[in-house]
Amino acid sequence: KDFLEVLISLRNPNRDSCEDVSAWSHWGLVQVPLSVRDIPQLRKAYSELSLNSGQLGIDDVANIHPDLFENSYVQIGTKVVMEQDSAAAQQYSRRGCPTGLRADLWALILNSTNQPQDKTHYEQLKAGVIQHDLLVDNLIYKDVKLTASNDDYYFVFEDFLYQVLLCFSRDTAVLEHFKYNSATPPKSFILVGEEEHVVVYPPNGVIPFHGFSMYVAPLCFLYNEPSTLYNIFREMYIRYFFRLHSISSSTSGIVSLCLQFERLLQTHLPQLFYHLRQIGAQPLRIAFKWMVRAFSGYLSTDQLLLLWDRILGYDSLEVVAVLAAAVFAFRAENLMEVTSLASAEAVLADLSTLKVMPLIQIFLFATAV
Template identity: 45%
Template sequence: MEELKDASIHHTAIRISNEIKNMKLYSELYKSVQKIVCSPEVNKENIKSTLQAALLSNGLDTDIRNIVYHLIRSTVRNEYKITSLSSDPLNYLRRAGIQWERRVRKSLCNMCNEMQVTLQGQPRLSTDKEELLNKWNELSNYQIDLSNYRPVYAPKDLLEVLLSLKGPQRQEDDLHPKWEFSHIGLPVKKIYDLRMHFLDLIRNEKTANWSLLCQKVLQKRHSPLCQHLLKKGQTPTQYRGAFWAFVLGSHVEQYDQDHWDKLKLSVMNTDLIVDKLIFKDVQLTATNDDQYFVYEDVLYQVMLCFSRDTEINQIINQDIVNHSKTKQYDGPPSVVPFHGICMFAAPFCYIFDSPVKLYFTFRAFYIRYCHRLTTINTHPQGIVSLCLLFEKLLQTHEPELWSHFREIQIQPIRIVFKWLMRAFSGHLPPDELLILWDLILGFDSLEIIPLLAIVILSFRKESLMQVVTVENIEAVLADLSSIKILPLLQLALTNRD
């Protein structure tokens, strides 16, 4: 048994070593290790122990541990996807995801045809390029006609597709309540499982000086320690950016700066239809939001570069099956913009002053979490699973509310879906939202989102039980400025059976 264990560790080490060699940071890392190997700190007669000590004293030991930490996290995510492709019985759900992706891209292509432009874009006119360059730091003053442009899709469009999902009929279906997602056989956690997963959130551990503790953890520069500290939801504002960068592995290196410069140059040189969609989205959402309108200029910068970043889809590695009989549709370099996409980036404006630092941490957050909220998939933290989790928690722990929604013939998921798909961005005040996203990063879980949705409905239960129309329900839930998520979540996780 020990031999098998050793062999497994050996093969894992080889695989991780090969993956590190393919990373952008490998060249600089290799040079740093070479310098240490050649230094007097390393004794050739006892190279193993002296090299380990030298790596530790020079801080490279922590850097390498952090690299391995991020590689393992991303590998676990990819291994799930590979397994699901080969053995997941919910093939209909995966096909729905493919069809949704094609529908979105087809809509974008149709818009290109209407506007008589190509999806690949065209060289930007010199006058336009000059204006864009001059106004790069104040793009709110960049004049552009957006009257004929509309979002490719909105959250309600995705919800309609989710509600129309039809799986294979099972005999036991007749025994189950007719929920919107009850026929989908994805496993989701019960409240006991959630309590165990979020146990650190409800542990009563008193810290005399939280700010000092954060400073000590940051000095160690150890990503897992930073992640653990985020689980408390008490990160001081001045340290949040550093913690998020460590957990997401998004510290800006020279190659990142070079990548940003290339993306910016692409914005200057090429006029894409997604540019108009980005401008339109920022104006429809962040510009009209009292909390985010002041960040309009930086959001244009970040989202325009985001729209050019071909690495995003490569990292996400979406599994789109090519069927020879099905027409294929091209897509933009990056993600197809939808109504509200910039709200995934907007909260980062409260954390980072530098657009470059903001961009790479936002990009890492989007790749690890946000893209799951806008695609149809079988992942346990995908939007379908989160909807199913919300539905089961509501029926199990708020049966009166559930029955009330049924009696007035309103689907509860329609009320909260915008919260789920945006991870509450634009709905919670920024200071509370950032605490929520601290918890997402700390526990590496989006399941906190439907749990919070249930808590809010419970908190407003008395008012909700007295109204019978969608408009009045939305009015009851429109203002979340008084919501304090930490005490509510802790109460919910502590008291529910």
């Protein structure tokens, strides 16, 4: 919530608020003039998700004979894995990864090969965990207890989460992502003799926040070997997840995602947006928690992994904002009846029964423009 307030307060100091004021610019909470794509542009960018393309998450669960799509699609996936072609794996992932191939395909896309040196690095980090306690360890313990341990899908992975997150907090290789991140790592001071030295603390430069462990939890379904799980998570974090809690102008950054979500609703569901705004239930206040976690902990795991397939396939978090808007569109009829923020939140409290790909497809390709 506090982070959302920061995003809402962002303004461009070079822009006069009187300039270029359109009807809906004051409707939404995010007032930063960033360029975000509308539905025609999204259709072009996400053409593989169109109604004419076979999709895992739709065509494998409908009453369609597997010979018509699924079997041949799995064969292509097997070939991609055998070829060890990262670019092909990324392209393939755009239409979803078969459950049996997902772990290998994601590792290919992320170029995470888990070589002997990677395993050694993980063992060194583990030794560091055993040797030294850090203050942030308590934050990790608390977060896992409050989130994953209480989740029907993820409570069994509690030990895995500790293994990954405690090592992650000590991994100085994570600092590399600050080269392309607008944030700066937090600093601390240590006394060496009589001299004070500035050090990054925690060593990886990332202070875990509430829900942080949910970035790792879904990956536990794919990787049962701790060093592999660790390397995949680290790659996912330094490519994607850090953008969900740092301010930037990136199209995958949380500011752009919030703006994109609001614009999509304002443009295609203006009555709903206006109604929710009037009753004090700004849509972003409800959807923000979904987007910050990339829907982890809100969707059922199989659906979440289908969503993350597309994040990896398109190398973008944009689809997260699209799904958030699609959820509102799906529940629009009920939301038009609500009269308070609490009742709007109640309508959207349980997303575990939702099917990701039909929602995204209908919103992107069956919405009148």
